[in-house]
Amino acid sequence: xxHSVQRVTLITLGVTDLDRARExxxxxxxxxxxxxxxxxxxxxxxGAVLALFGRDDLAADQGRDPADLGTGAVTLAQNCTDDTxxxxxxxxxxxxxxxxxxxxxxxxxxGYSGYFADPEGHVWEIATNPFWPLADDGSxxxxxxxx
Amino acid sequence: xxHSVQRVTLITLGVTDLDRARExxxxxxxxxxxxxxxxxxxxxxxGAVLALFGRDDLAADQGRDPADLGTGAVTLAQNCTDDTxxxxxxxxxxxxxxxxxxxxxxxxxxGYSGYFADPEGHVWEIATNPFWPLADDGSxxxxxxxx
Numbered sequence: 001x002x003h004s005v006q007r008v009t010l011i012t013l014g015v016t017d018l019d020r021a022r023e024x025x026x027x028x029x030x031x032x033x034x035x036x037x038x039x040x041x042x043x044x045x046x047g048a049v050l051a052l053f054g055r056d057d058l059a060a061d062q063g064r065d066p067a068d069l070g071t072g073a074v075t076l077a078q079n080c081t082d083d084t085x086x087x088x089x090x091x092x093x094x095x096x097x098x099x100x101x102x103x104x105x106x107x108x109x110x111g112y113s114g115y116f117a118d119p120e121g122h123v124w125e126i127a128t129n130p131f132w133p134l135a136d137d138g139s140x141x142x143x144x145x146x147x
Numbered sequence: 148x149x150h151s152v153q154r155v156t157l158i159t160l161g162v163t164d165l166d167r168a169r170e171x172x173x174x175x176x177x178x179x180x181x182x183x184x185x186x187x188x189x190x191x192x193x194g195a196v197l198a199l200f201g202r203d204d205l206a207a208d209q210g211r212d213p214a215d216l217g218t219g220a221v222t223l224a225q226n227c228t229d230d231t232x233x234x235x236x237x238x239x240x241x242x243x244x245x246x247x248x249x250x251x252x253x254x255x256x257x258g259y260s261g262y263f264a265d266p267e268g269h270v271w272e273i274a275t276n277p278f279w280p281l282a283d284d285g286s287x288x289x290x291x292x293x294x
Contacts, residue, residue: 027243
């Protein structure tokens, strides 16, 4: 687990027009995963996931003003195996000098998630998602929609 | 190769203060790869790489004004196996509605690279890097610095 922190398992692009964004990625050749929902689109990558998510929703998730997200709003997410690990990884980032945006808490979709900004304003989400179990190597594969 | 386009192999965070950023990631527990250089820091992830790179250098690379990068400047990169594939993937994105920032061209570090923005302004780099061969599964592992 030496490198357990050294991981990005979810990249979220905050978008103003979800339909337009989804159409673009579809035309470029990306296939949306069946786990996608009306307000969020997921793409399975190799051991990680790319997501499209409404910019206003993304800002609300982080407890920030949408204008603060700037151009090309992006979050880097690190999914953890349990809430204890999420707290530990989150606290380690604060101890390292990160700015807390929202402490990890139980969230409406059934997970446990917090946000911080690194010293340059790059936003990380540290989360436990009980519906998205991690592989032993820390990689993330979206579960089959039929499960 | 059905999913060959569905890949992020390099995430680049544009930073104003590279020392400050590197110190933060080091304190958080990330170990810089020996391939890192004075102007750029690489972190090996699982089949992909996170990079810290000067914001002005990142803007220059894309042929843009640093102010245009906005808060939390980030690029998503997709490394390809050869220049032909890079051209193909790049053109497919333009055909899908991307805005060309810089057509793929031979670049100073020995590779072949282009940048485009998706309809939301998220910036992608499509590149061939002869010094960073991809695995058969499209994943990227930084070569041993002693090679």
